Amino acid sequence: FHGAVINPMSLKTYSVSPHSALGIDAAGHICWFEEDVERHALHAIMAQKGCPNATVVHLKDGQFIIPGFIDTHIHAPQVPDMGTGGQYVLLDWLKKIVFPSESKYEDTDFAKKTYNSVIRRTIDCGTTTACYFGSLHFEATKILAKVVHDHGQRAFVGKCNMDRKDDPEQTYFEDSTEDSLNETKELISYIRGLSKHSHDKHNGLVQPILTPRFALSCTKKMLRALGDIAEKDEDLRIQTHLAENTGEVDKVAEVYPERDSYTDVYDHFGLLTKKTILAHAVHLKKDEIDLIKKRDAGISHCPSSNFNLNSGIAPVGVYLDKGIKVGLGTDVSGGYHLSMLGVIQNANIGAKVYAMQAPTYDRYSLKAAHNPENSFSNQPLSIATLLYLATMGGAEVCDLAHQIGSFAVRKSFDALVVDVRDEAGNIGIWARVEDYSSHHSHHDLKKKKEMLEVWLEKFFLCGDDRNISRVYVQGQFVGGREFHHHHRSVQ
Numbered sequence: 033f034h035g036a037v038i039n040p041m042s043l044k045t046y047s048v049s050p051h052s053a054l055g056i057d058a059a060g061h062i063c064w065f066e067e068d069v070e071r072h073a074l075h076a077i078m079a080q081k082g083c084p085n086a087t088v089v090h091l092k093d094g095q096f097i098i099p100g101f102i103d104t105h106i107h108a109p110q111v112p113d114m115g116t117g118g119q120y121v122l123l124d125w126l127k128k129i130v131f132p133s134e135s136k137y138e139d140t141d142f143a144k145k146t147y148n149s150v151i152r153r154t155i156d157c158g159t160t161t162a163c164y165f166g167s168l169h170f171e172a173t174k175i176l177a178k179v180v181h182d183h184g185q186r187a188f189v190g191k192c193n194m195d196r197k198d199d200p201e202q203t204y205f206e207d208s209t210e211d212s213l214n215e216t217k218e219l220i221s222y223i224r225g226l227s228k229h230s231h232d233k234h235n236g237l238v239q240p241i242l243t244p245r246f247a248l249s250c251t252k253k254m255l256r257a258l259g260d261i262a263e264k265d266e267d268l269r270i271q272t273h274l275a276e277n278t279g280e281v282d283k284v285a286e287v288y289p290e291r292d293s294y295t296d297v298y299d300h301f302g303l304l305t306k307k308t309i310l311a312h313a314v315h316l317k318k319d320e321i322d323l324i325k326k327r328d329a330g331i332s333h334c335p336s337s338n339f340n341l342n343s344g345i346a347p348v349g350v351y352l353d354k355g356i357k358v359g360l361g362t363d364v365s366g367g368y369h370l371s372m373l374g375v376i377q378n379a380n381i382g383a384k385v386y387a388m389q390a391p392t393y394d395r396y397s398l399k400a401a402h403n404p405e406n407s408f409s410n411q412p413l414s415i416a417t418l419l420y421l422a423t424m425g426g427a428e429v430c431d432l433a434h435q436i437g438s439f440a441v442r443k444s445f446d447a448l449v450v451d452v453r454d455e456a457g458n459i460g461i462w463a464r465v466e467d468y469s470s471h472h473s474h475h476d477l478k479k480k481k482e483m484l485e486v487w488l489e490k491f492f493l494c495g496d497d498r499n500i501s502r503v504y505v506q507g508q509f510v511g512g513r514e515f516h517h518h519h520r521s522v523q
């Protein structure tokens with residue numbers, strides 16, 4: 033690849049290089065990455081790297097590459113309900129909308145059809161890695177894993193464990209703890225088996241994940257058994273929900289009176305580890321934050337869902353100041369869009385609202401720092417931070433920071449080609465007058481970098497999937513607008 037590359041470096045910084053060259057090997061790994069390679073120097077560099085005849089993707093004016101988005105929390109079966117339910121709060125919403133809808137995945141034909149369009153859409157929206165909750169159904173969740181595998185997305189896929197009948201009218205639950213556990217184990221083998229074919233170009237991208245839905249949907253026996261499985265199997269990640277809504281937090285305290293806190297419930301059963309992804313974390317007490325840090329568990333921040341379901345605003349800045357791993361999640365259908373761009377926008381607004389309301393929202397009595405460069409608490413999130421959370425932060429939360437989340441030698445090439453041009457190929461509405469003129473009149477590197485920074489900001493705040501031309505996972509071209517043009521013309 034040759035052209036403009038934007039790469040997250042830390043929570044506060046990213047690099048912008050208008051003339052980068054990236055070498056990708058046949059297995060989809062980045063084997064070299066050079067910044068500042070002018071077009072005329074490209075072939076000399078390629079020869080030096082030992083790949084003089086490699087196929088080159090030349091990015092056009094108006095295109096740049098960023099790492100793919102990592103959606104650290106999404107419910108695949110809930111996509112058909114997206115955009116409804118915002119009148120409820122969590123527990124009523126689960127009962128009235130979610131549980132009746134998820135029951136439909138008993139029907140495997142329905143599952144196949146729905147999951148095919150869900151995965152097609154998440155990839156085209158730029159999600160190169162996703163942490164999927166399935167329904168409680170074994171067969172439907174096998175289908176989900178197979179569909180993700182066949183589309184070539186990187187993902188964790190888990191079947192919900194929910195053997196606790198929380199309400200006498202509830203019909204969507206599992207009446208046997210043993211069956212649920214056996215199916216969980218069988219699903220783990222099935223998903224690992226998907227990757228056994230060495231000729232498969234999408235090898236090893238889908239991994240199993242333990243998915244106790246949340247403390248209120250599991251018996252203590254279930255939580256204990258899952259904690260035991262996690263302890264014996266080092267590769268297994270764990271995903272669940274934590275402190276999303278105050279009604280839920282109160283109920284957890286009622287059901288688990290012997291535990292110090294909601295977070296302590298998971299910790300007690302061995303489910304709070306460095307492989308754990310905790311969705312929401314809106315209403316935590318101070319000692320719960322300390323415990324999450326101590327165990328090095330990660331938080332999936334889902335602001336779109338937290339607004340839509342009237343849950344609250346998570347104090348992300350506090351978590352970042354504490355050094356806790358944080359990623360972003362759509363939490364469809366608590367959240368109402370599949371695109372991580374929508375989550376970035378809501379994370380941006382959420383942090384601004386939190387900062388503006390600091391006197392009432394600041395539950396941890398943290399004053400805004402004199403120098404915002406030193407602190408995240410009670411501050412808006414910068415574009416650099418939003419980029420980091422949507423990519424590297426997600427990778428850390430998934431315990432895949434060594435493999436994805438940014439561009440570096442030996443990492444996998446999971447990337448988006450972002451395109452700011454309109455259908456006619458013009459930069460059009462994305463060009464501010466000064467950017468446009470400088471862009472076309474001379475080749476000032478500093479000006480080009482500034483323009484790319486503006487394009488990243490505009491992509492985040494007013495872009496959508498029309499601006500995602502190509503999506504790559506492990507070096508494979510798997511989605512985006514051009515993918516569909518390409519396939520239409522081949523057919």
Ligand code: GUN
Nearest residue numbers: 107130245246273363366
């Ligand atoms: N808590 C338990 N189940 C769910 C779910 O499906 N969505 C959300 N947002 N929270 C939950």
Ligand code: FE
Nearest residue numbers: 273311363366
């Ligand atoms: Fe959720």
